Amino acid sequence: MIIVLKPGQKQAVIEEFVDKLTSRYDVKVNTWVGAHSTVLGLIGDTVSIDAEYIEAQDFVESVKRVQEPYKKANRKFHPEDTAVVLPSGAHIGGGGLTLIAGPCSVESEEQIVTVAKSVKASGATFLRGGAFKPRTSPYSFQGMQDEGLRLLSLAKRETGLPIVTEIMSIDHLPLFDDVDVIQVGARNMQNFELLKELGKIRKPILLKRGLANTIEELLMSAEYIMAGGNEQVILCERGIRTFETITRNTLDISAVPVLKRLSHLPVVVDPSHASGLNWLIEPLALAAAAVQADGLIIEVHNDPSHALCDGAQSITPAQFDVLAQKVSAVSAAVHAL
Amino acid sequence: MIIVLKPGQKQAVIEEFVDKLTSRYDVKVNTWVGAHSTVLGLIGDTVSIDAEYIEAQDFVESVKRVQEPYKKANRKFHPEDTAVVLPSGAHIGGGGLTLIAGPCSVESEEQIVTVAKSVKASGATFLRGGAFKPRTSPYSFQGMQDEGLRLLSLAKRETGLPIVTEIMSIDHLPLFDDVDVIQVGARNMQNFELLKELGKIRKPILLKRGLANTIEELLMSAEYIMAGGNEQVILCERGIRTFETITRNTLDISAVPVLKRLSHLPVVVDPSHASGLNWLIEPLALAAAAVQADGLIIEVHNDPSHALCDGAQSITPAQFDVLAQKVSAVSAAVHAL
Amino acid sequence: MIIVLKPGQKQAVIEEFVDKLTSRYDVKVNTWVGAHSTVLGLIGDTVSIDAEYIEAQDFVESVKRVQEPYKKANRKFHPEDTAVVLPSGAHIGGGGLTLIAGPCSVESEEQIVTVAKSVKASGATFLRGGAFKPRTSPYSFQGMQDEGLRLLSLAKRETGLPIVTEIMSIDHLPLFDDVDVIQVGARNMQNFELLKELGKIRKPILLKRGLANTIEELLMSAEYIMAGGNEQVILCERGIRTFETITRNTLDISAVPVLKRLSHLPVVVDPSHASGLNWLIEPLALAAAAVQADGLIIEVHNDPSHALCDGAQSITPAQFDVLAQKVSAVSAAVHAL
């Protein structure tokens, strides 16, 4: 961390500040006195230093982090890729492109079992499906809730596919016993109390990037979970909010290679929410395969035009089957390079 | 709601769809058959119609809402301004510019009582102060939590100022008994489970706009609370995330007159978080007074350079005193017009 | 175009307005009178209708375009892909992935000829290189200008590679005689006077999307050129400005399939400017190949760390050679699907 002081500081002020820094944090401070300004260089564990606190000092001109503000999620301290592996052997990360598929919302036993069987046949190794649904309007369908979770378990028993589903409140956690991967939605990426609780359990967490959150903030939210002891975090790029209106969000495809460079955690891409348009899902999935994402999470509905939510961004099982073949081909081509 | 169908639909398909609409929703449908396309006009209670569902129908070209998707927050159905009034008479809305002030975080009894007395003397009628703090990093100070709430109560007893403080989890609700106005932070604006719970209580809620949420989404989140029966919602503009980097966020000053036109709810402005820079707070507060915001929520710290969080965006009690006089003058000038 | 009128309009007002519309534009108007509002449906050549003009009428509630506001760039009126083909046979569009490569700036004869030979050997079929450089600071290197164009011509003679280079002013047009494809930079995407002039010539134009321009605005700028009679327009996605700061811009990879659906014009991707980071260029280029972009425009410098501009986003000829092989493999895999 580099701290530039405002010109004309007294020696005593500087010394007192340096003493405070070294006593409060585990750092060494190198002081460089120039003709016009003084620069402090902090070496050591600067992660725990609150840059805002430093910037608030009235004699500080500016602060620049050299080191990233996250530790457990940081590839520098954990160079090898992390793979999330379930007891069954199903995995996300560690090579290959994992397909996670299923309907936006669980709607009925028949629907979820049919879709689960179908996506499994096409190569999906995880079943997704919403039981608790975050909806902008209180008047929209809010999901089947605990009944939805029950139907997911049933589909899991029928197909052997592990379940990925979203949690919206800490209080629902007891209902998630049979869930294999708990998803934190984009709107809860900075619901820090939820993240802290999820840090206490030992179950993989699929953490979606918030609509307007930076890549660094996503890693800081992963750090919240990991700091609690749960290191099985899967990062998910699902589109960010920009001025463009044709697509519902803008898929930040660069986030995949950037996240994989900064962090050792697996990265999956959600082309369904990123675009909001079913005809865009295939090309975006191919792009994700090309940048070596570890997985794809895709909305598949047996009857998109009658889906109770997000039908416009769902594809049919038949379309998913074609997509699965194509992404495999691109993934194979990329890994062969 | 105007629904444009794709060209070339069979009469039977259209009729079946119209039947479904009128049976499922409390609407009348007018069908207009043009040479090239068919347009349906829905009249009635279209608020509860899920536009996404309509758009997902494969014969639908596009959907356009004419009516807003919120009802209880809508000025059309509630033309008079809503004022949130406490038993003590302290109020937000209903005329005048309410000043809500206090430190980012509660840090000690001395600190919070000193600041509370000081801001009261300058004209503030509500005390703000964070007990639970949403911080990007798990390694940053997370607030004094329940002890912080205890100190706020103490400051309330000393000064008579009602308390505004942030909730971060439904589970903390029992601790908020003595809190007068519960704040929902920007990062929780779409934490729908929290909003639903807050709809069940009978206490004013100060709802901050999310960093990347539209004005309509803010009103939809207010609608979540109001749909539960709690109609005492105060809206808060606190800056949105844009590409500009000099300011931490971009204060969307237009949001104040827009919200007041669309809704009857009171609107306050938070210039501290909007800018992140203490020297910007006064001009932004004056701008808020000029557009007739109902209140200001401002971070005041007796020693900003030693504040445990957000010191860079806090002003001193002396600066707040000057600001209070200036905003009163501008507010008076505007109301006299 | 659907026009919703405000409730309670007199029949005479509506009739006068309909008369005005049908006399001024080549459209038919269908009027649908509902219980609460009146809706007008316009059929015909609505492209030339100024929606802002309609919205400004005091009895108009809202206007919704059903038809796109561009005609010549619209795939609906020109279903087959357009390919830009030079006399030499070099082409962009019409199948395959064209590689356009070369340095950010032309710096010397040796540099441009060396790079041109090198990228040609790796498979590039167009040479790019900046002679006139748009720089944020007036104190930064502004390009070699006419001397730069002379050196590009020299490199073209040495290698046979056609030239792509940027124009920054109409007044420079006479200098561009030997240039094969004229590039309009992101900052000039809505320099309408420049676009109009380029519509008068008969040379392909590579039109870059502006930093904050929508896909529709990009197509409208293409329409400016095409309306003048020059239909050889190549669209270029080069990243848009968002809140994310790790990458210089955010590559909107969705723009490629969206543009190809809406328009028949070829689409190329510029991963160099999109990211601003040389290690990101290869994955973004692979993503562009996966979504079937028609070409890539990439900055290659023989000595990036001594480049006079944008060195941080340039790759070396050796890195380009690897990239070229990889994108070919992915492109082949995608086209084989």
Next chain:
Amino acid sequence: MIIVLKPGQKQAVIEEFVDKLTSRYDVKVNTWVGAHSTVLGLIGDTVSIDAEYIEAQDFVESVKRVQEPYKKANRKFHPEDTAVVLPSGAHIGGGGLTLIAGPCSVESEEQIVTVAKSVKASGATFLRGGAFKPRTSPYSFQGMQDEGLRLLSLAKRETGLPIVTEIMSIDHLPLFDDVDVIQVGARNMQNFELLKELGKIRKPILLKRGLANTIEELLMSAEYIMAGGNEQVILCERGIRTFETITRNTLDISAVPVLKRLSHLPVVVDPSHASGLNWLIEPLALAAAAVQADGLIIEVHNDPSHALCDGAQSITPAQFDVLAQKVSAVSAAVHAL
């Protein structure tokens, strides 16, 4: 400028780099060698240093500017406010709130003269009116062009009001002889060739902020004009592009106090383009007065619903008259503080 080198650089590499910096630029370099990294501190005229060039060096970790990259626009080197004063005494900057008003487009002699007389009577001291109009669509009205300039001159002779009007091409400059203040529109803010030409003339330039340009980029564009010798630049905040869709753009009200802190140049606000909605113009104008903008530029049309462009964001002369009184009152209240 602070340059952080990557760890493990050889002493010789560092020395060679320092020699290059001191020989190429007028700076002194202080080297601070820490245990893990080396930091260089550059003092002197760092404005002309191209930070991108430095960042491209393969041994450089990161670069941080301490000094702003603009000089002539910088308040540090010119502490007093700059006022643009015409021979007639009409001025922008130097105290007070200048009103610039007139129609979006000049449409006829009667229209421009009527509006000019009317806004003058209400207190405007400059007449605005578009002769050359930047329109997104080539099929929209492009302005009356040279005939529009002729009519503006006529209105100037009738009323004595100096003219502010937009230039869209260097080639039109000879037509602007009788224009008092030349406006550069948002879309041309980084049309650097145009800016260079305007730096050669001696006439005030009103420079609008681009839709997606930072405050620093606006100042860099002002620097382009000033570097050419024309120091009469007026900055204009007119709204930036964000995700919000209710308003056409988002007025960045903070830009006014930020620009006035960083620069000595006068700052005006354009509430018409910022909002795109006529009912928002008055509150935004009041906000601009509250933050002590030096002027307002407002679209006034005698018949907004029949305006040939931007009618929806124009107000009537009667509404302008009310607005003028109100902003004067707020401006007086603020200046009296």
